[in-house]
Amino acid sequence: MSTLEEKILHSEALLSDLAGRVDPARVRVAWTGGKDSTVVLFIWKTLVEHAGAGPVRAINLDTGCKFPEVLAFRDRMAAAWGVDLHVARPAVALAGYPLARDPLVCCRELKVEPLKKAVRETGTDFLLTGIRRDEHPDRIARKEMEERSDPDHTLVNPLLDWTESDVWAFHARFGLPHCELYDQGYRSLGCRPCTTLPDVQGGERSGRAGGKEAVLSALTNLGYF
Template structure:
């Protein structure tokens, strides 16, 4: 059985090798403000600190309909950790926009296109994510590194084999901060129109919009992580 210590060492090794190969300047963390990407950010930040390379660069996707608690947590931790934050925002005007009416089109305009624009604008060659295989069936076959073409970059997924329990155990071990919504019963955080508290005893992402969940593989193919 693989222990949490084993998983930590594996994730650290992946990111340490990346740092040696790619350096720090063109590597960014896709930091949502959620529990998982905060773990990735913390590990990456510690490696950078040890190498004397600063605290880390992050891309945060602000669709315009995020929970205010998530945005407040993002801004607070950015200041406390001294992060270089790039906020990606959609080009479409949100006033009157049919949020979540057509799930795929909505995610394309509010998530995929702004993320792609941010990657290009920042010159990001490697984007670190906090996705995990066990959180959704469509992520079961995801790989540690995945090449993307639009724009050209590599997705790096260092905690694929972690579980939700692993994530919270890591938070507890290193006393990591987290968004207050988790204390209110949320387990997976997305946009407000598509996120609710999960069903009692249900899967981690059971509070997410079901139409979007069914389209996760399509969103990934379009360029989302």
């Protein structure tokens, strides 16, 4: 098992290599406002600014049913860190929309399609995520570099071998801010209809709706990260 220091160095090396061979204008972080993607945003921001190639660029999915605390945190941090932020929103009207009734349809229309549109509109060739293998069984076999189509781009997953504890230890080491919902007991933040406080004896994503968790592999195949 690698130490946190080794994991940090590995993630930095992966992103440093990317920064050295790709125009940062073609790279964006899939920043949810959560603890994991904030780590990725911080590392990439540090590398980009060190190279004098800022600002750091990101895509945020605003489904229309996110926690207001997450959105407020996103806006505060985007301003404080000078993030070139593209907010992707669904094309469907939410008034009367059957939220979470069919998790696959709901996530496809509110997340997958807006994400694809944002990747196309921003000319993003490399999308950095904060996903981790230990979060969900369907993420165990994920790779650090994944080629995607419709539109063509590469998904880069620099935190795959990190743990939840690693993420929080990194936050503490570098004094990274986080959404206050974590202080209230939340461990994984999604849309409001599909997110509750986790079970006391449950895992990190035990507060996520079971229906959505069951179709995560299908959503990945459709284009979600």
